[in-house]
Structure formats: C-alpha cells, structure tokens
Amino acid sequence: MKVDMKLGLKDVPGSLLWALEPISLHGGNIVSVLHSRNGKDPVSVQIGFRVKDQKSLDLIKKDMKKHTIHLTEILVEGRKYYSKKTLSIIFIGHIIDKDVLETIDRINEAGLVSSIDVLMPSPEEKSSVMLNIDVDNGNIKRLNKTILGICKEKQFLLIRSL
Numbered sequence: 001m002k003v004d005m006k007l008g009l010k011d012v013p014g015s016l017l018w019a020l021e022p023i024s025l026h027g028g029n030i031v032s033v034l035h036s037r038n039g040k041d042p043v044s045v046q047i048g049f050r051v052k053d054q055k056s057l058d059l060i061k062k063d064m065k066k067h068t069i070h071l072t073e074i075l076v077e078g079r080k081y082y083s084k085k086t087l088s089i090i091f092i093g094h095i096i097d098k099d100v101l102e103t104i105d106r107i108n109e110a111g112l113v114s115s116i117d118v119l120m121p122s123p124e125e126k127s128s129v130m131l132n133i134d135v136d137n138g139n140i141k142r143l144n145k146t147i148l149g150i151c152k153e154k155q156f157l158l159i160r161s162l
Contacts, residue, residue: 001050002078003028004048005046006044006045006073007064008042016045022067023049027052033045083137087133087161088130090131090159091103091129095127100129103154106146110142110146111135112133113133
C-alpha cells in the first residue's frame with residue numbers, strides 16, 4: 001500500500017534520519033522525501049513510501065509517536081488516514097506549585113505536549129507556561145474539555161492561539 005506522510009521536524013542534525021528509521025524498521029520502502037527548509041522550525045517533510053499491510057503502518061505510526069516525531073498527516077492510497085493539528089496555549093497562574101507534571105499527563109490523554117516553555121519570575125509570583133500540543137483532529141473537543149477542566153480546577157488563566 002502507498003503511504004504519504006507529512007511531518008514537522010526540528011531543524012537539528014539527525015532529525016530526518018530519526019524520522020525515517022521507523023519506516024525502515026517496519027519494512028517500509030521509501031519512494032520519495034521532500035524536505036522544505038524555510039528557516040523556521042519545524043521543517044516540513046513529506047515522505048512517500050510503500051508498506052505491505054495495515055499492521056506495518058500502525059507500527060510505524062506507533063514508533064513515530066513514541067519518539068515524539070511531529071506527524072501531521074497520513075494519506076493511504078491518496079485517502080486521508082490521519083490528520084493532526086498543533087495547538088498552542090498559555091496557562092497563567094501558580095503552574096509549578098499546582099503540579100505541572102500532572103497537568104501535562106492529563107493533557108497527554110487527549111493529545112501530546114510536544115514542547116513547553118516556562119516563565120517563572122519568582123516562586124511567589126504567578127508563572128506562565130506555553131504548551132504546544134499535537135492533537136488528532138478527532139480529539140480536539142476532548143482536549144478542549146480537558147484544558148478547560150484543568151483551568152477551572154487549578155484556577156489558571158487560559159490564552160489560546162487563534
């Protein structure tokens with residue numbers, strides 16, 4: 001079966017090789033790689049390959065997720081199989097004091113926190129945390145519900161990207 005994947009990779013040495021490894025590991029035959037470097041992170045990469053069956057594709061997808069490779073879309077035989085977005089949000093409040101790891105774990109049940117930036121002026125003041133969250137289009141409502149629940153429970157101010 002013919003598969004086309006769209007990825008967003010960090011612009012660091014070895015990231016393309018790291019992304020291609022699961023395809024090779026699970027019997028994929030790479031047909032094309034289009035690497036579009038525009039000076040911004042993430043770098044857009046489109047990979048065309050063939051796999052023998054659905055199980056191989058599922059294993060490739062699972063390994064990419066495990067290695068936190070930013071997978072945005074999969075087309076199988078020209079039809080959309082998987083589509084994902086990256087949402088950016090900012091929490092403002094006593095984020096660190098209110099168990100930031102537990103907050104991330106809850107978000108990861110509906111999506112995947114792919115990056116986090118923290119600004120903490122002092123332990124007594126409110127901090128701000130910007131999260132980039134990868135989410136399958138089918139889980140956006142669930143993710144939003146989780147985020148709103150966290151904000152209500154932990155008294156965080158929420159700022160969403162447009």
